[in-house]
Amino acid sequence: MPSLVLPGRPLSLARNVISTPSAYFWSTPIILALAVFLFVSEAPGVIRDFQISQNPLTLENGDVQNGRCTTRKAVFTDCEARLVYSYGGRDYDTEVEVMFVDFHTGDYETGLVISADHPELATMSLGLDMLWNRIITLTVFALLLGGMGLGMIFLAIRIWWVKGQLLRPAMLTPVPVEITAFDRKRGVLSITYNDKIADDKTGRSAYTRMKNGEEPLIVGEANGKAIGLAVRHGNTALPVLLDDRLQRVELTDNERTAALAPFAYQQEHDQSVPILIDEPKRSVSVWKRLQLFFGVLLLIVVGVVGFWLWYVTTSTTAFQSPGMDINNLMPAPLNEWGCEQLKKRFGQDRAPFGCVADDYTSWK
Numbered sequence: 001m002p003s004l005v006l007p008g009r010p011l012s013l014a015r016n017v018i019s020t021p022s023a024y025f026w027s028t029p030i031i032l033a034l035a036v037f038l039f040v041s042e043a044p045g046v047i048r049d050f051q052i053s054q055n056p057l058t059l060e061n062g063d064v065q066n067g068r069c070t071t072r073k074a075v076f077t078d079c080e081a082r083l084v085y086s087y088g089g090r091d092y093d094t095e096v097e098v099m100f101v102d103f104h105t106g107d108y109e110t111g112l113v114i115s116a117d118h119p120e121l122a123t124m125s126l127g128l129d130m131l132w133n134r135i136i137t138l139t140v141f142a143l144l145l146g147g148m149g150l151g152m153i154f155l156a157i158r159i160w161w162v163k164g165q166l167l168r169p170a171m172l173t174p175v176p177v178e179i180t181a182f183d184r185k186r187g188v189l190s191i192t193y194n195d196k197i198a199d200d201k202t203g204r205s206a207y208t209r210m211k212n213g214e215e216p217l218i219v220g221e222a223n224g225k226a227i228g229l230a231v232r233h234g235n236t237a238l239p240v241l242l243d244d245r246l247q248r249v250e251l252t253d254n255e256r257t258a259a260l261a262p263f264a265y266q267q268e269h270d271q272s273v274p275i276l277i278d279e280p281k282r283s284v285s286v287w288k289r290l291q292l293f294f295g296v297l298l299l300i301v302v303g304v305v306g307f308w309l310w311y312v313t314t315s316t317t318a319f320q321s322p323g324m325d326i327n328n329l330m331p332a333p334l335n336e337w338g339c340e341q342l343k344k345r346f347g348q349d350r351a352p353f354g355c356v357a358d359d360y361t362s363w364k
Contacts, residue, residue, distance in 0.1 A: 003174070003262065004229060004242075007255055010169035013233060014248045017166065017240045019190075019209045020159050028152045035145035042099055042138050049098070049123045049131055052115040056128060059085050062112030064124065069108055077102050079126060083112050087119045094120075098127040100134045104325045109353070129319045159206075162238045170234030172249070176219065177230045177239055180205070191216060193228060195239050206238040217242040217263065312338035318345075318352040328354030339363065 062085035069079040080097040092114075110126035127134070175198040182191045189210040195202045210216065220227040230239035231249070242248055244263075246256045304326055311323030318324075327338045339355035343363050346352075350361050357364040 004231075005259055005262075006172055006174070006231075006249070007251070011172050012169045012250045013166040013231075013240055014250075015167070016163070017208060017248050018159055018163050018238055019207050020156055021207050024152055024156050028149055028156070031145050031152070032149035035142055035149060038138070038145065039142045042134070045096065045098060045123075045127070046131075046134050046138055048121055049127045049134070051118065052113060052121050052123055053128055053131055055116045056113045057116040057119075058125065059087065059112045059114060061085070062114075062122075064110060064112055067110065067124075071102075071104070075101050075103060077104065079108065079110075079124065081110075081124055083122045083124070085112055085114065085122065087114060090119070092120060092122060094122055096123050096127065098124065098130065098134060099137070100130040100321070101137050102130070102133070102325060103322045103329075109356075130321050133321050158237055162236045165236045166233050166240065168234075169250075170236075172231040172233060174229060174231050175200075175239055176227050177241060178222070179216065179218075179226045179228050179241075187211065189214065189216075191228075191241060193230065193239075193241050195230070197222070197227065202237075204238060206241070208241050210243060214243045214245070214247070217244045217246075219263070308338065312341040318342050318349065318355075320352075324353040327352075 062083065065082040065084060067079070067081035069077055071077045076099070078097065078099050080095070082093070082095055084091075084093050086092070108126055110124040113123055113125050113128055115121040175195065177193040177195050178197055179191060179193045182189060184190075190207070191210065192205060192207050194205045216226075216228045218226050219229045228241050230241045232239050240248065244260075246259055249256075251259065308323065308326045308330065311320055312327060315323060327335060327342075330338060335354065339351075342352065342355055347363065351357065351363040355363055
């Protein structure tokens with residue numbers, strides 16, 4: 001790979017040589033809004049049911065009205081109901097809603113539970129059975145969405161900070177970068193590249209747009225990916241991909257011609273230097289798709305069976321979801337064996353879903 005020889009003085013770079021992906025401007029607010037909405041809508045109910053779980057009291061004469069559960073995407077379940085009850089000489093009427101992840105099929109059986117310490121707090125027994133499921137679900141999704149949104153904001157701030165630094169002259173250090181993706185639309189070449197080849201690599205990715213026929217300065221190929229030449233500008237966080245005419249660097253015409261001379265010689269005598277040409281996407285063979293499908297299916301089966309064995313032999317509670325649902329879906333001999341294991345440990349309590357008799361209470 002030819003060496004890029006630049007003048008031994010601080011140099012500035014052109015404007016907008018580092019770009020912010022357009023998706024950042026619309027996806028970041030949406031992701032953050034989803035995170036806030038999920039937390040605001042679900043956290044109060046989880047906190048309420050956690051308080052109730054500290055001293056729960058089941059009301060046999062309580063009335064669960066208009067109960068309804070809706071399952072989306074096969075695993076996300078929302079249940080809502082109106083709870084009407086009397087306790088301590090006072091009447092209460094409240095609406096509750098719970099969300100959890102479950103593989104359940106069919107109807108849910110639930111009752112009315114209140115806090116013995118704060119009788120104004122009421123929920124469905126289903127909400128308490130799924131309490132840890134709901135806590136984990138809410139935590140995972142809130143952290144995932146919030147982390148994604150905040151991460152995108154951090155990356156956008158870093159891009160804007162780098163763009164401000166590039167206008168100030170600084171010493172430039174040439175580094176090779178891997179071009180991971182590119183796209184040509186309406187005369188604009190959009191390129192994503194990764195700083196993971198240089199000896200002092202950072203592993204960071206950057207995004208740039210080249211217009212008016214500009215092309216990146218390609219110097220080689222590795223692992224099927226084109227290698228472009230970029231420069232680090234002082235101590236800025238992201239390298240800048242160079243164009244093949246060095247118009248992005250503030251140079252005189254003579255300096256630019258002298259710097260490009262080794263690369264012109266390489267392009268003339270070395271036909272192996274790649275160029276960015278859009279290639280048709282390779283389709284995955286049917287055999288590979290079948291291998292992937294059955295591999296994923298096998299992992300799911302192994303995971304489900306392993307979780308079921310843990311539930312019926314080791315779980316500290318019989319009312320563990322999705323253990324109850326998996327046990328209920330098992331073939332009759334396996335379901336009977338699982339219920340026997342649960343009954344040995346929890347036979348003094350009411351039966352969980354999947355092992356319950358026709359009265360919805362005793363063991364079958």
